[in-house]
Amino acid sequence: QKEVEQDPGPLSVPEGAIVSLNCTYSNSAFQYFMWYRQYSRKGPELLMYTYSSGNKEDGRFTAQVDKSSKYISLFIRDSQPSDSATYLCAMSNQGGSEKLVFGKGTKLTVNP
């Protein structure tokens, strides 16, 4: 079993839809959970960061972590064409940001 599993998609939704992106993981020591967004031909950029379990909201984006199920989610409300990108989950078991383990990324297209 891979340490982090993420459905690569692709996922195509109409503008305004609610998008749900998910990752599962096997290492119960992971404590830090991140979502990165990567536009085509660009480097990834941090979108959301969560420590341990719980929810975090930032505008249209909500990150959820369920450590008991080893499952993390990113919800995008009122999706926009500008949200079209690849979304990568990442996690770490250390306080420092070294040794992140990434999911393979989910490619999302939001159609106008």
Add this chain to the structure above:
Amino acid sequence: DVKVTQSSRYLVKRTGEKVFLECVQDMDHENMFWYRQDPGLGLRLIYFSYDVKMKEKGDIPEGYSVSREKKERFSLILESASTNQTSMYLCASSFGGPTYNEQFFGPGTRLTVL
């Protein structure tokens, strides 16, 4: 604004050539990282560095070496490039310390080895 720059966006090299990929960050970050990104495999860590002249192997160091002579610069070296090293290479940097610090990525170098 944090800036991580990489020396080339696109690079084409021949099998057996020695290849240097350069990365520079302007935020005085202690940590620097080299990843490669391949379709279906995601981002994989090649090497990282906690400080000048310090380096640690990541998950796939074979065929690569690194150099960090100055804090702001981290170089990835392919001693003898092979076709299976054709990939997107991403550099990242972050502050060090025991708490979480965001990794900032450069734009990437797409390397093709013929």
